Amino acid sequence: MISEAQSGVFSRRTLVVLMEDKPGVLSHVTNLFRRRNYNIESLTVGHSETPGISRMTVVVHANDAVLEQVIKQLYKLINVTKVTDITDDAAVIRELALIKVHATGADRAEIKQLVDIFRAQIIDVAHESLTVEVTGTEDKIDSMIEMLRPFGIKELTRTGRVAMVRGAARTNGDR
Amino acid sequence: MRLNGAQILWECLVREGVEVVFGITGGAVLPIYDEMPKYPVHHVTMRHEQAAAHAADGYARATGKVGVCMATSGPGATNLVTGIATAQMDSSPIVAITGQVATSALGTDGFQEVDTTGITLPITKHNYLITNVKDLARSVREAFYIARTGKPGAVLIDIVKDAQQAECEFEYPEQVYLPGYRPHVRGNPRQIKQAAELINAAQRPVIIAGRGVLIAHAEAELRALAEKANIPVVTTLLGKSALPETHPLCLGMGGMHGEAYANWAMQEADLIFGIGTRFDDRLTSTASTFAPKAKVIHADIEPAEISKRIRVDVPIVGDARNVLQALLPLVREAEHTEWLECIAKWREDTLAHDILWQETDELVPQYVIRSIWEATCGEAIMVSDVGQNQMWEAQYYLHNRPGGLISSGGLGTMGFALPAAIGAAMGRPDCRVWVVAGDGGFQMTLQELATVVQEKLPLKIAILNNGFLGMVRQWQELFYNKNYSGSPLLGPDFVKLAEAYGIPGLRVTRKEDVVGAVQQAEAMEGPVLIDFQIEQEHNVYPIVPVGQPIHQMLRRPIKVRAQSAACERQGGEA
Numbered sequence: 125m126i127s128e129a130q131s132g133v134f135s136r137r138t139l140v141v142l143m144e145d146k147p148g149v150l151s152h153v154t155n156l157f158r159r160r161n162y163n164i165e166s167l168t169v170g171h172s173e174t175p176g177i178s179r180m181t182v183v184v185h186a187n188d189a190v191l192e193q194v195i196k197q198l199y200k201l202i203n204v205t206k207v208t209d210i211t212d213d214a215a216v217i218r219e220l221a222l223i224k225v226h227a228t229g230a231d232r233a234e235i236k237q238l239v240d241i242f243r244a245q246i247i248d249v250a251h252e253s254l255t256v257e258v259t260g261t262e263d264k265i266d267s268m269i270e271m272l273r274p275f276g277i278k279e280l281t282r283t284g285r286v287a288m289v290r291g292a293a294r295t296n297g298d299r
Numbered sequence: 300m301r302l303n304g305a306q307i308l309w310e311c312l313v314r315e316g317v318e319v320v321f322g323i324t325g326g327a328v329l330p331i332y333d334e335m336p337k338y339p340v341h342h343v344t345m346r347h348e349q350a351a352a353h354a355a356d357g358y359a360r361a362t363g364k365v366g367v368c369m370a371t372s373g374p375g376a377t378n379l380v381t382g383i384a385t386a387q388m389d390s391s392p393i394v395a396i397t398g399q400v401a402t403s404a405l406g407t408d409g410f411q412e413v414d415t416t417g418i419t420l421p422i423t424k425h426n427y428l429i430t431n432v433k434d435l436a437r438s439v440r441e442a443f444y445i446a447r448t449g450k451p452g453a454v455l456i457d458i459v460k461d462a463q464q465a466e467c468e469f470e471y472p473e474q475v476y477l478p479g480y481r482p483h484v485r486g487n488p489r490q491i492k493q494a495a496e497l498i499n500a501a502q503r504p505v506i507i508a509g510r511g512v513l514i515a516h517a518e519a520e521l522r523a524l525a526e527k528a529n530i531p532v533v534t535t536l537l538g539k540s541a542l543p544e545t546h547p548l549c550l551g552m553g554g555m556h557g558e559a560y561a562n563w564a565m566q567e568a569d570l571i572f573g574i575g576t577r578f579d580d581r582l583t584s585t586a587s588t589f590a591p592k593a594k595v596i597h598a599d600i601e602p603a604e605i606s607k608r609i610r611v612d613v614p615i616v617g618d619a620r621n622v623l624q625a626l627l628p629l630v631r632e633a634e635h636t637e638w639l640e641c642i643a644k645w646r647e648d649t650l651a652h653d654i655l656w657q658e659t660d661e662l663v664p665q666y667v668i669r670s671i672w673e674a675t676c677g678e679a680i681m682v683s684d685v686g687q688n689q690m691w692e693a694q695y696y697l698h699n700r701p702g703g704l705i706s707s708g709g710l711g712t713m714g715f716a717l718p719a720a721i722g723a724a725m726g727r728p729d730c731r732v733w734v735v736a737g738d739g740g741f742q743m744t745l746q747e748l749a750t751v752v753q754e755k756l757p758l759k760i761a762i763l764n765n766g767f768l769g770m771v772r773q774w775q776e777l778f779y780n781k782n783y784s785g786s787p788l789l790g791p792d793f794v795k796l797a798e799a800y801g802i803p804g805l806r807v808t809r810k811e812d813v814v815g816a817v818q819q820a821e822a823m824e825g826p827v828l829i830d831f832q833i834e835q836e837h838n839v840y841p842i843v844p845v846g847q848p849i850h851q852m853l854r855r856p857i858k859v860r861a862q863s864a865a866c867e868r869q870g871g872e873a
Binding site for chain 1: 416421425426428479480602603607
């Protein structure tokens with residue numbers, strides 16, 4: 125039996141998954157996580173540098189043993205070509221959020237100041253609100269949201285994590 | 300060559316070597332069936348789609364080829380589901396082809412529309428929804444390749460009706476391009492060397508052989524390795540016959556209903572070498588209590604099976620045959636005399652608990668199975684159902700023919716036996732095929748008796764009839780204070796039922812009539828059904844209660860011990 129001691133503690137692990145861009149492939153992946161009872165924290169998917177190959181960044185809450193199974197089970201999917209655990213690699217990790225915040229009178233200047241501090245941008249202006257675009261790590265976005273919350277957040281959307289290993293190395297299977 | 304989708308499908312099936320298709324026609328597959336008579340493929344019309352999938356599965360298990368089943372959209376497809384899941388769980392290569400409503404109706408909840416690929420996604424190795432006829436040939440080619448390679452499994456192709464009718468230029472793809480699918484066939488040499496070192500150092504080694512050995516046709520290699528180093532072999536249910544079961548080194552099936560000595564051997568072993576097995580819970584019970592003294596080598600073709608349930612010291616990803624071939628020259632000859640003597644003593648003790656060693660005039664099912672074993676010299680293809688009948692078959696039929704047992708091991712699908720036997724008999728007309736089923740499971744798919752007659756299949760059907768869902772009743776007796784809730788079962792007059800289908804039926808109610816009835820069935824040319832009215836409340840022993848380690852089993856109480864050793868169960872090697 126695989127004991128807790130052997131398999132390590134649960135933490136957030138980041139996987140980069142490359143897969144053929146075919147109909148149904150995303151549902152294959154999400155179904156796998158649901159069926160095997162793996163805990164996904166975030167999942168983003170989009171095109172990669174190679175035509176016909178999609179790139180997914182998945183954050184799972186897992187220990188070593190669970191993570192090993194997640195990777196193996198992903199590889200079992202016919203259209204998955206490469207799975208890389210970049211948790212321990214030096215990587216650039218980014219998330220994007222759009223925040224529509226209530227803003228009238230003096231609040232508008234104060235919000236503008238906060239936005240500048242976070243190196244975020246105001247991308248839409250209305251009489252009673254401002255829409256802020258912020259990019260960064262989850263922590264940075266969490267803090268931005270906390271700072272804006274007292275003004276009254278009317279609407280919020282976040283993308284989930286995308287990641288890339290630093291330096292010249294590629295994550296696409298070419299070694 | 301310009302062809303429509305239906306023609307392309309049949310062209311591809313013929314090129315894949317398909318000779319038999321099990322199916323039921325319907326609205327969304329009409330174009331496919333319209334073209335069928337032009338192609339050299341025999342279609343077996345089944346009476347229920349579940350049975351079509353089981354038949355394809357039975358065909359695949361009996362022949363090693365890919366089995367094919369076909370059904371219409373909606374209920375046709377959903378009826379296949381149990382059969383697809385059954386095949387997938389036991390690594391049986393099948394391709395299921397379903398019709399789908401036309402593209403224009405897709406997603407509108409049209410008549411007989413269901414999300415077939417969505418429903419079957421978690422129970423297939425892979426599946427396809429074909430909406431463009433140009434994708435069909437490549438997908439069929441890939442489907443067969445995926446089904447039969449690596450860890451074999453079920454693949455489904457759902458084809459919308461207009462793609463069956465649309466035309467395109469047909470070109471059969473010679474190559475399959477699947478960049479994300481590359482099964483590892485050869486084991487890593489370094490890990491194989493480590494495995495050999497562990498085997499050479501072991502004092503009390505045990506091999507656990509699973510169905511992977513049979514799929515890879517590695518029986519000769521397994522036997523050579525076991526004999527070279529005198530290593531006893533325990534099998535899983537589906538691994539039975541990986542080593543001839545009358546071989547002195549074969550300990551038979553282990554696990555929940557395994558022989559006591561087989562389970563004790565695993566628990567006392569200092570080395571477990573699992574090959575082609577996924578160490579499932581019916582074999583190991585609670586994983587933390589399994590083989591506590593052993594180092595573990597695990598060889599399997601599917602990386603995801605390794606370290607899934609059991610901690611492994613040496614993992615090897617590879618095909619059982621390749622791995623065993625590579626191991627053999629590295630493993631030293633050994634006697635293991637002390638260890639084998641120890642196991643032999645346990646075996647003696649086990650025999651004392653064996654009901655066939657005890658005086659009884661009752662019609663016990665073990666005696667029925669043993670009589671079939673004797674009448675068929677251990678060489679029949681036995682297709683068992685699920686429950687007590689399955690375990691009695693596994694315990695008392697010593698299979699010497701590789702792949703001689705066909706049974707639903709992983710999913711445990713009642714009703715599997717009769718339709719799977721139809722598939723097996725279609726694939727192997729040279730073999731004697733017996734069905735062993737309980738009265739419960741048999742009543743789940745008995746409509747297929749019509750298919751047996753239609754195809755003139757000489758199936759010998761043994762019903763172990765105890766008027767209960769027997770395994771459930773046994774658990775209720777042992778663990779639920781004999782509260783027989785939902786388990787008593789009314790059945791028809793099986794003899795009259797068989798006769799209604801035009802199949803001769805026999806009824807056996809006394810022990811002394813068993814052998815005669817079995818021999819009579821063997822002597823008859825066509826199909827025959829025997830209703831064995833066995834002891835109603837008779838248990839499968841040993842049984843390891845859920846959650847207990849596998850050496851702590853409940854055993855049959857010893858009554859009177861017979862005089863001379865009816866010890867032929869160990870037998871000489873056939």
